[in-house]
Amino acid sequence: MKLDFTYYNPTKIYFGKNSLDNLAGELANYGENILLVYGKSSIKKNGLYDKIMAILSDCDKNVVELSGIKSNPSYTQIMEGTRLVRENNVDLILAVGGGSVIDCSKGISVSAYCEGDPWERYWTNFEPVDNKIVPVASILTMAGTASEMNGGSVITNEEKKIKNGRVYGPEVYPKFSILNPEYTFTVPKYQMVSGVFDVMSHLMEQYFSGDDDNTTDYLIEGVLDSLINATRAALKNPEDYEARSNIMWCATLGLNTITGLSKTQDWEVHMIEHQIGAYTDCAHGVGLAIVSIPYYKYIYKYGLNKFVRFAKKVWGVDTDSMTKEEAALAGIDKLADFIKEMGIPTTLREIGATEDMLPLIAESTIPGGGYKQIGSAEILEILRQCY
Ligand code: NZQ
Ligand code: ZN
Numbered sequence: 125m126k127l128d129f130t131y132y133n134p135t136k137i138y139f140g141k142n143s144l145d146n147l148a149g150e151l152a153n154y155g156e157n158i159l160l161v162y163g164k165s166s167i168k169k170n171g172l173y174d175k176i177m178a179i180l181s182d183c184d185k186n187v188v189e190l191s192g193i194k195s196n197p198s199y200t201q202i203m204e205g206t207r208l209v210r211e212n213n214v215d216l217i218l219a220v221g222g223g224s225v226i227d228c229s230k231g232i233s234v235s236a237y238c239e240g241d242p243w244e245r246y247w248t249n250f251e252p253v254d255n256k257i258v259p260v261a262s263i264l265t266m267a268g269t270a271s272e273m274n275g276g277s278v279i280t281n282e283e284k285k286i287k288n289g290r291v292y293g294p295e296v297y298p299k300f301s302i303l304n305p306e307y308t309f310t311v312p313k314y315q316m317v318s319g320v321f322d323v324m325s326h327l328m329e330q331y332f333s334g335d336d337d338n339t340t341d342y343l344i345e346g347v348l349d350s351l352i353n354a355t356r357a358a359l360k361n362p363e364d365y366e367a368r369s370n371i372m373w374c375a376t377l378g379l380n381t382i383t384g385l386s387k388t389q390d391w392e393v394h395m396i397e398h399q400i401g402a403y404t405d406c407a408h409g410v411g412l413a414i415v416s417i418p419y420y421k422y423i424y425k426y427g428l429n430k431f432v433r434f435a436k437k438v439w440g441v442d443t444d445s446m447t448k449e450e451a452a453l454a455g456i457d458k459l460a461d462f463i464k465e466m467g468i469p470t471t472l473r474e475i476g477a478t479e480d481m482l483p484l485i486a487e488s489t490i491p492g493g494g495y496k497q498i499g500s501a502e503i504l505e506i507l508r509q510c511y
Contacts, residue, residue: 125386126336134302135246135273135379139373141365143302144175150300153181154259155215158185159208161229163193163221163485167265170310176220176263181185188212190232193221196401196408197228199243199281205232206242209258219262219298222319223269223278223408226262230277233258245277247288253296262301266311267372268319270326270379270408272301280402286488287402289394298299305369309362316362317466320355320371324348324459325393325412326378332420333388333494334428340385345437347374347383352438352462359466390494393419396503399485406475413468414475417460418509422502424452427495431455472511482507 138146151158158180167173180187208214209232218230235242237248237256245251264272271277274321275292300309311319327435331344377383396419397411404411424431430449433443435455443451460470469475472482486504491497 125338125340125380127386127388129385131381131385132294133273133297133301133382134294135297135380136301137273137303137376138300139303140305140369141304143304146300147176147263147302148180149184150261151180151185151216153299156184156186157212157215158187159190159205159212159214159217159229159232159255160187160231161190161193161205161217161219161225163191163195163225166310167220170307172263172265172307174221176218186212188214193225193228195222195224196280196287197224197231197278198220198404198508199231199247199279199283200290201228202231202235202242202279205229206236206238209236214258216299217258217260219260220265221265222266222315223271223322226260226264226269226271226298227277227279227299229260229278230264230271230275230292230502233260234277234292234296235287237296243281247281253292257295258410259299260296262298263307264301264303264372265307266303266315267308267368267375268321268322270323272303273376273380276379278398285402285484287398288370289398305365305372306370308368313359313467314361314410315407316358317355317468318407318413319375320351320409320466321413321468322409323351323371323375323378325409327351327383328416329390329393329494330384330387330480331434332427332430333390334425335427338386340383341433342476344383347377348438355466369420388494390492392493392498395490396485396490396506398475399489400472400507402474403481403485404472404476410468410475410492413463414470414472415506415509417456417463417470418506420456420459421453421509422498422506423493423496424456425449428452450510472507477511479511482511
């Protein structure tokens, strides 16, 4: 743990089958005006909406609703939310859904009382937030992003065709998050595996950088091991509580900052995916899976030892009779096999990308990297390989 760090995570987590029982007690800490933010239809179909509305009514709350938050939430929806917050003097934003709903709620939280253009100030110039922040809390229905326990807010500006992530400080983290794995039973398989790959990608973005003997890397290997086992079980039986609960907690651990402590990090797969998302509106984890294999095949030579370790520790590859190069590639092949096992698409064509988009995506991607810094020409090459 050679790099200094400060660790502080203020989100209170209620986890398990009875976790919703804690909502009423928490609501007592806030004023009466609640903005309930949710997605298109899932919480109405599975009955969660009715349960939450009953609790809000018992607690004498005035509820204003912002529904229809899309996957890859848009800046336009944030602006709609800010109007509702100001008009109704909202005391708490309650996000019910996956990462998109929670990210959108955090965006509303920092933007409602912002002087000037929040997109320019907070998602482009990354200015510190200097205005009133409306508290956010979440009830999670889909495992993946860890937005339930971090300060991330990834927003798509559809007009500008930019999907930008911003990581806010602890004052923007959800005050509390309710995680009941049973709520994820109804997540369709495509979304479930997209969420699983998002978790894997968060862990790998933090793992594939630096070569020190760091406790964080051992932790990442353990979380990946649990996630892979749990995913195989959940694919067989989507209502396997133990599997779903492990996936849910792996997801939270994957990006609540604990698996990044004292580490340099990569995040270039995410940078590329964000622009793929801005052009195709794909499911986030699916875009990540498509980019990961050509990306890692491009950079593994610059972090050879770590890729050998990945093959051995995460995938159990017997590397004794292999060269380092063969061992590293064997680990990447295992990752590719797992993507296929989950049934995730492996090409950009399958998610609606067209060839003319590739240079536009490459040019608009923020360059960077872990073991190797790459720029737009290399990004374009990677995109061509997964087209
Ligand atoms: O809209 P509804 O009808 O609710 O359907 C949603 C949506 O279509 C559905 N769903 C969610 N819970 C369900 C369910 N369907 C049935 N039963 C349930 N219980 O799932 C679909 C996807 O939901 P979404 O919230 O979009 O997925 P996810 O959690 O993967 O969030 C993706 C967004 O988060 C951003 C991504 O870029 C993307 O915009 N990220 C946020 C991060 C953060 N805050 O730290 C980090 C990530 O790297 C990521 O960038
Ligand atoms: Zn992600």
